[in-house]
Amino acid sequence: MNKIKSIDDLRKMKKDLEFGMNIREKSNSPESLVQIRVAMATCGIASGAREVMNAMIEKIEKDKIPAVVTQGGCMGYCYAEPTVEVKVPGKDPVVFGYVSPKVAVEILEKYVLNGELIEGIIPTNYQSINQ
Amino acid sequence: MASYKMHLLVCGGTGCRASESAKIVEELSVEIKRVGLENDAQVLTTGCFGFCEKGPIVKVVPDNTFYTQVKPGDCKEIIEEHILKGRKVKRLLYEDPTTKEHIEDSKHMQFYQKQIRIALRNCGFIDPENIDEYIARDGYSALAKVLGEYTPQQTIDIIKKSGLRGRGGGGFPTGLKWEIASKNKADQKYVVCNADEGDPGAFMDRSILEGDPHSIIEAMAICGYSIGATKGIIYIRAEYPLAISRLKVAGRQCRAYGLLGKDIMGTGFDFELELRYGAGAFVCGEETALIRSMEGFRGEPTVKPPFPAEKGYMGKPTNVNNVETFANVPAIILKGADWFSSIGTEKSKGTKVFALAGKINNVGLIEVPMGITLREVIYEIGGGIKGGKKFKAVQTGGPSGGCLTEKHLDVPIDYDNLIAAGSMMGSGGMIVMDEDDCMVAVAKFYLEFTVEESCGKCAPCRVGNKRLHENLEKICNGRGTTEDVEYLKNLGKVIKDTALCGLGQTSPNPVLSTIEHFYDEYLAHVTERRCPAGQCKALKLYTIIADKCTGCTACVRACPVAAITGEKRQPHVIDAEKCIRCGACFDKCKFSAIHVQ
Ligand SMILES: Cc1cc2nc3c(=O)[nH]c(=O)nc-3n(C[C@H](O)[C@H](O)[C@H](O)COP(=O)(O)O)c2cc1C
Ligand code: SF4
Numbered sequence A: 001m002n003k004i005k006s007i008d009d010l011r012k013m014k015k016d017l018e019f020g021m022n023i024r025e026k027s028n029s030p031e032s033l034v035q036i037r038v039a040m041a042t043c044g045i046a047s048g049a050r051e052v053m054n055a056m057i058e059k060i061e062k063d064k065i066p067a068v069v070t071q072g073g074c075m076g077y078c079y080a081e082p083t084v085e086v087k088v089p090g091k092d093p094v095v096f097g098y099v100s101p102k103v104a105v106e107i108l109e110k111y112v113l114n115g116e117l118i119e120g121i122i123p124t125n126y127q128s129i130n131q
Numbered sequence B: 001m002a003s004y005k006m007h008l009l010v011c012g013g014t015g016c017r018a019s020e021s022a023k024i025v026e027e028l029s030v031e032i033k034r035v036g037l038e039n040d041a042q043v044l045t046t047g048c049f050g051f052c053e054k055g056p057i058v059k060v061v062p063d064n065t066f067y068t069q070v071k072p073g074d075c076k077e078i079i080e081e082h083i084l085k086g087r088k089v090k091r092l093l094y095e096d097p098t099t100k101e102h103i104e105d106s107k108h109m110q111f112y113q114k115q116i117r118i119a120l121r122n123c124g125f126i127d128p129e130n131i132d133e134y135i136a137r138d139g140y141s142a143l144a145k146v147l148g149e150y151t152p153q154q155t156i157d158i159i160k161k162s163g164l165r166g167r168g169g170g171g172f173p174t175g176l177k178w179e180i181a182s183k184n185k186a187d188q189k190y191v192v193c194n195a196d197e198g199d200p201g202a203f204m205d206r207s208i209l210e211g212d213p214h215s216i217i218e219a220m221a222i223c224g225y226s227i228g229a230t231k232g233i234i235y236i237r238a239e240y241p242l243a244i245s246r247l248k249v250a251g252r253q254c255r256a257y258g259l260l261g262k263d264i265m266g267t268g269f270d271f272e273l274e275l276r277y278g279a280g281a282f283v284c285g286e287e288t289a290l291i292r293s294m295e296g297f298r299g300e301p302t303v304k305p306p307f308p309a310e311k312g313y314m315g316k317p318t319n320v321n322n323v324e325t326f327a328n329v330p331a332i333i334l335k336g337a338d339w340f341s342s343i344g345t346e347k348s349k350g351t352k353v354f355a356l357a358g359k360i361n362n363v364g365l366i367e368v369p370m371g372i373t374l375r376e377v378i379y380e381i382g383g384g385i386k387g388g389k390k391f392k393a394v395q396t397g398g399p400s401g402g403c404l405t406e407k408h409l410d411v412p413i414d415y416d417n418l419i420a421a422g423s424m425m426g427s428g429g430m431i432v433m434d435e436d437d438c439m440v441a442v443a444k445f446y447l448e449f450t451v452e453e454s455c456g457k458c459a460p461c462r463v464g465n466k467r468l469h470e471n472l473e474k475i476c477n478g479r480g481t482t483e484d485v486e487y488l489k490n491l492g493k494v495i496k497d498t499a500l501c502g503l504g505q506t507s508p509n510p511v512l513s514t515i516e517h518f519y520d521e522y523l524a525h526v527t528e529r530r531c532p533a534g535q536c537k538a539l540k541l542y543t544i545i546a547d548k549c550t551g552c553t554a555c556v557r558a559c560p561v562a563a564i565t566g567e568k569r570q571p572h573v574i575d576a577e578k579c580i581r582c583g584a585c586f587d588k589c590k591f592s593a594i595h596v597q
């Protein structure tokens, strides 16, 4: 272990370590974050949900997007898997179907960051994250 | 560093470890490897979540799934269903005591909704044996801030302004205490952390030390800088092996990082830390007895003044603070005095940790803002009285406190209101009692404890408490008179006024407050020889319901003192004079013909 020789050392160290706590910090205040839920049941996994989830998490970490990604069970849109539910604070949740890793990144860039709607939204009235 | 998508936080507190949480950590890790997700999900051991009664606890983040009573055998299902396929394991989720619903997200648990976590901020959140996690959450940043930006006096001023008061029982303003110690000149001063925690049923200090040991070390160093002390001592009871081991690990990590020792963070400030073990005597939690004990003498209190801040350990100025008091300090330094004082009531700022116990649905450790009402604590956080029974009283302040009743349910809880209501904050024990609890027996229970724990140095406490206890015993045994109740009141007051230390000065409180609030119950014992709660064995009256008795004589043979007589196949009778209330007849009777009360 390296000694912490100055106050700046400690600050630097904290910066480097912060990253590891990120998901826990985010879980503390999910309501103020964009909540993203990837359907991860067998149907989802078979059609690539895990890759979609990884792509989203990578993008969120890289661009420091205030969003938290969780996995959910089957949402009942097996025909449209992988599906992703996105809840922006203050807005109704939206479900996207047939999401590929590429579309996933697009959802973040266009819908989450800029509020633009993109294709692939499943019109629904279903149980959402906060109910 | 691997980029985990999920953390599985397994409680490693004393309660959950007793039910195999270490094995759960192992099993979860094995299962995660088996399904090939070791780079996606990480298993961590944390401190207590406060929900020990329903432990072992496993919390999954970021989706805030709160699994209770997890067994090692459940791990496979958790990993395969939840972590792999996103389906929460319903049967392990917390069930709301009133709605009977399984709650998926711990944010929606009533138990946590009214809590504000300052002292417990890291408990159940970080791995207490990993200093890096503490540092990642701003750990030691408060120490860095005071060393880099504030003078000792400025630091003291912040603590003063925050309104923080001692959490060890007395509620003395912490900043003022530090200021007094800082003004006393000496070649050596000491910072002492009181981790004796002798109040029966209390375990907040233990949980903080187990779940977040670094916060105490950091706060002690801040205190050391403020008062000009380079030595810190934690006085901890030897019965807390896990807390001791976590403190030792934390101390080693600090030394390796240079956060303890000479020239901390290159600022020229030196601070060293030592542990001292107590043998678990309640009186050793009293600060002067604690100091005597640390010096190697018998743990007996000494007369104050001189206060420890003038002449304490080894005759040097010594600042003694409680664990929970210290735990608040780094947060105050980082977030500011105004933030802290915005929480709470006019004269009691911040939060208080309580160990909620007794006849309540959610037993556990809670941290609530000062000013919350008993009603909110009992019915919302605590989920109400067990088994739908009726609330009767709540004891705060342990053996030094008193009981509060129905009419106090809406009083905002703070130091001054509790004292006005005849109880006290104490260290934070909160025992809820229902209609089945006899208040005379409750008072007797606490007196038993104080008689046992009195150090014997002064007569009012040594002799007086014994007399109080004998008297209560007499009343519970059905031999008391109304004069005995008056005697309890008078003697109680004398003990309070004349005992040397806080133990004796407060020990009559449980008696006095139960007499005040439940006088009728005392009267029933002494005038009617009746225990309304039906708890005092000697006052139970056993009779035979003639209609139900078949005269089988089973009870006659069971009674050890031949108190039951009657003709065969005719209803029998019990001679109340001879009956010793052992209940043998009740257990034997197949026809429910024995009536008790
Ligand atoms: C009989 C008795 C037992 C006590 N036990 C404790 C204890 O276990 N822990 C504690 O912190 N304070 C205990 N105290 C209070 C201490 O004397 C002292 O006031 C306290 O440690 C000061 O710290 P604070 O100002 O941070 O509360 C006890 C006092 C008495 C009279
Ligand atoms: S009050 Fe009791 S515990 Fe305190 S000094 Fe007297 S005998 Fe000892």
Ligand code: FES
Residues within 6 Å of the ligand: B011, B012, B013, B014, B015, B016, B017, B047, B048, B049, B050, B051, B052, B053, B055, B056, B057
């Ligand atoms: S020890 Fe596990 S929740 Fe308290």
